[in-house]
Amino acid sequence: MNPLLEEIDQVQRHARQLHAAAEVESALDLMAANISAALRDRNPLLLCVINGGIIATGKLLPRLDFPLMLDSIHASRYRNATSGSEIHWLFTPTTPLAGRTVLVIDDILDEGHTLRAIVDYCQQQGAEAVYTAALFDKQLDEPKPIALDFVGLNVENHYLFGYGMDYKGYLRNAAGVYACKEVL
Numbered sequence: 783m784n785p786l787l788e789e790i791d792q793v794q795r796h797a798r799q800l801h802a803a804a805e806v807e808s809a810l811d812l813m814a815a816n817i818s819a820a821l822r823d824r825n826p827l828l829l830c831v832i833n834g835g836i837i838a839t840g841k842l843l844p845r846l847d848f849p850l851m852l853d854s855i856h857a858s859r860y861r862n863a864t865s866g867s868e869i870h871w872l873f874t875p876t877t878p879l880a881g882r883t884v885l886v887i888d889d890i891l892d893e894g895h896t897l898r899a900i901v902d903y904c905q906q907q908g909a910e911a912v913y914t915a916a917l918f919d920k921q922l923d924e925p926k927p928i929a930l931d932f933v934g935l936n937v938e939n940h941y942l943f944g945y946g947m948d949y950k951g952y953l954r955n956a957a958g959v960y961a962c963k964e965v966l
């Protein structure tokens with residue numbers, strides 16, 4: 783077998799499930815209700831943070847029954863690795879942000895540098911208000927440079943995969959939240 787696929791298989795087989803799909807789906811329901819209450823009358827522009835935010839965004843959209851627009855932004859800090867470095871901007875939204883209420887949607891807030899940079903970018907583009915949502919907020923001991931307006935679940939401090947979160951580019955499609963076994 784391809785050595786990377788073999789590693790992915792090992793990681794998946796040794797991983798520990800932290801949250802089952804049903805729990806994440808209930809968290810999405812609650813998140814959508816909170817987003818609706820806050821943004822129903824704001825004609826918001828939703829920004830999906832590619833790649834990780836695709837599942838969170840795709841699952842939230844049909845739960846929101848008010849006028850909204852969708853665009854995306856691609857900022858990557860991990861680039862298929864398990865620790866972050868500098869942010870690479872791969873593309874920015876084509877929809878003008880000036881004067882808009884923007885809701886940035888991602889899979890996970892980890893150290894918070896990616897979301898901080900995206901919010902700064904939206905503000906520099908003249909957005910009137912910028913809200914943030916992530917399906918998961920990793921519980922760290924250190925303070926983060928940004929807090930979420932809408933969050934699904936608080937998650938333990940491990941390297942995770944599933945519901946959009948990847949291990950070396952794979953396992954985003956896992957239907958649950960899994961912690962990789964720590965390599966000591």
Ligand SMILES: O=P(O)(O)OC[C@H]1O[C@H](OP(=O)(O)OP(=O)(O)O)[C@H](O)[C@@H]1O
Pocket residue numbers: 831832833834835857858859860861862866888889890891892893894895896897948
């Ligand atoms: O809070 P931080 O420590 O900045 O990490 C969170 C970011 O890291 C992941 O993206 P990644 O850079 O792995 O790109 P991806 O979306 O393609 O997975 C995730 O989707 C968030 O955007």
Ligand code: HPA
Pocket residue numbers: 860890892940941942943947948949
């Ligand atoms: O725990 C994580 N898993 C996957 N991608 C991530 N990006 C930041 N933290 C994580």
